[in-house]
Amino acid sequence: MQKSNPIWRPFTNMKASPEPLKVLRGQGIWLEMEDESRIMDLISSWWVNLHGHSHPEIADAIYEQAKTLEHVIFAGYTHEPAEKLTKLLLSELPENQSRIFFTDNGSTAVEVALKMSYQYWKNQGINNKTKFLAFEGAYHGDTFGAMSAGSRSVFTNTFEELFFEVDYLDYPAIKDNIDIETAENEVLNKLQKLVSDSDQYAALIIEPLVQGAGGMNMCRAEFLQKLEVILRSNNVLLIYDEVMTGFGRTGDWFAARASETSPDIICMSKGITGGFMPLAVTSTNDKVYEAFYDNDSFKTLYHGHSYTANPLGCAAAVASFHLTKKAEPIFRSFSNRYREFIESLNELSGLRNIRNTGTILALDIVTNKEDGYLNPIADSIKKETYQSGMLIRPLGNTVYLMPPYCITDDELNFAFEKLLTILKKVVA
Ligand SMILES: *Cc1c(COP(=O)(O)O)cnc(C)c1O
Numbered sequence: 001m002q003k004s005n006p007i008w009r010p011f012t013n014m015k016a017s018p019e020p021l022k023v024l025r026g027q028g029i030w031l032e033m034e035d036e037s038r039i040m041d042l043i044s045s046w047w048v049n050l051h052g053h054s055h056p057e058i059a060d061a062i063y064e065q066a067k068t069l070e071h072v073i074f075a076g077y078t079h080e081p082a083e084k085l086t087k088l089l090l091s092e093l094p095e096n097q098s099r100i101f102f103t104d105n106g107s108t109a110v111e112v113a114l115k116m117s118y119q120y121w122k123n124q125g126i127n128n129k130t131k132f133l134a135f136e137g138a139y140h141g142d143t144f145g146a147m148s149a150g151s152r153s154v155f156t157n158t159f160e161e162l163f164f165e166v167d168y169l170d171y172p173a174i175k176d177n178i179d180i181e182t183a184e185n186e187v188l189n190k191l192q193k194l195v196s197d198s199d200q201y202a203a204l205i206i207e208p209l210v211q212g213a214g215g216m217n218m219c220r221a222e223f224l225q226k227l228e229v230i231l232r233s234n235n236v237l238l239i240y241d242e243v244m245t246g247f248g249r250t251g252d253w254f255a256a257r258a259s260e261t262s263p264d265i266i267c268m269s270k271g272i273t274g275g276f277m278p279l280a281v282t283s284t285n286d287k288v289y290e291a292f293y294d295n296d297s298f299k300t301l302y303h304g305h306s307y308t309a310n311p312l313g314c315a316a317a318v319a320s321f322h323l324t325k326k327a328e329p330i331f332r333s334f335s336n337r338y339r340e341f342i343e344s345l346n347e348l349s350g351l352r353n354i355r356n357t358g359t360i361l362a363l364d365i366v367t368n369k370e371d372g373y374l375n376p377i378a379d380s381i382k383k384e385t386y387q388s389g390m391l392i393r394p395l396g397n398t399v400y401l402m403p404p405y406c407i408t409d410d411e412l413n414f415a416f417e418k419l420l421t422i423l424k425k426v427v428a
Pocket of ligand 1: 245
């Protein structure tokens with residue numbers, strides 16, 4: 001269908017998909033389309049936007065920075081926006097985090113975390129820790145390391161022979177009609193057995209509290225706390241992929257804080273610049289850092305990207321950080337704004353697993369097709385919601401809302417009303 005357009009799009013079947021829709025302008029929660037209609041961005045443009053589109057404070061920060069210093073090599077040189085941002089990030093990250101490594105997207109933030117945790121053991125002469133632990137349903141990005149650590153899926157099947165070895169655990173997601181403690185204990189028992197039987201695990205990587213692309217699966221803080229204890233006592237590093245959950249999404253600055261856990265490494269990207277510039281960060285603690293802090297050049301972390309710590313990205317992130325600080329009461333209490341809507345959803349019989357963590361609301365639609373990303377109900381929901389003035393992009397039969405924090409009560413109620421009407425229609 002898109003044969004004449006030379007742009008090859010992300011995650012898009014170019015033959016089966018319709019022509020993309022042109023967006024002229026973005027303002028706050030709204031996107032203005034070419035045909036002069038406007039739609040409400042309820043998924044924060046792939047989870048990156050925190051404070052609305054074209055926010056003037058972030059735009060100004062980028063403009064001022066662009067006139068001052070647009071970019072400089074980050075090895076051997078530094079600049080004010082990166083130094084400032086580092087201080088700000090460390091002020092809200094869990095206390096054990098003390099070092100910041102910059103990259104430019106979520107996948108590479110994960111690559112760095114994997115390389116850091118792998119080399120951490122080698123640098124200490126421990127050469128047999130060569131395997132990773134990860135979760136079914138996980139999504140960590142589209143580069144090879146990130147794909148390897150992710151769940152095997154339609155996204156990655158083609159490349160499977162090229163992946164490194166990972167052992168998987170089930171993600172104990174909160175669901176209707178399951179006993180969550182039993183589910184968690186099964187996973188923890190399996191983990192305990194794996195790490196007791198083998199000392200080969202370098203690290204475990206998890207999306208804490210919410211698995212994003214895998215279907216907005218939500219787990220409990222208690223699970224993360226027990227997970228942390230097992231890993232600590234068995235010499236396995238803990239990596240949190242907070243690329244989606246960071247910067248308020250789970251109702252706290254980071255899922256690590258919301259769950260009162262202290263991972264060794266944290267990956268951040270998406271919300272970091274408020275959706276303005278590509279930027280990412282991998283933070284870690286002194287324990288990991290010290291294994292690299294050595295005169296021996298073989299112990300150096302040889303990783304970097306041309307746009308590492310790009311000053312425009314850092315300036316946007318500093319501005320966005322201040323706005324996020326102001327929005328703290330909003331994201332901390334966001335759950336309350338979903339409460340009544342959840343009650344109305346509970347009255348519909350064709351929905352399952354209506355769930356909420358912080359600013360994220362998700363539900364599964366019961367269909368006669370297989371659950372998951374390829375469930376065709378996604379297309380009808382996408383179409384119906386668009387026609388009602390909303391940007392919503394279901395993950396298969398999972399529909400979710402993840403709006404920017406600036407959304408007003410009126411706007412949110414508009415979305416609830418429209419979505420409820422559409423859901424009633426499709427589940428009827
Ligand atoms: C989006 C995402 C990534 C990948 O980030 P990109 O910037 O798209 O490369 C990694 N992990 C999680 C949890 C994500 O949601």
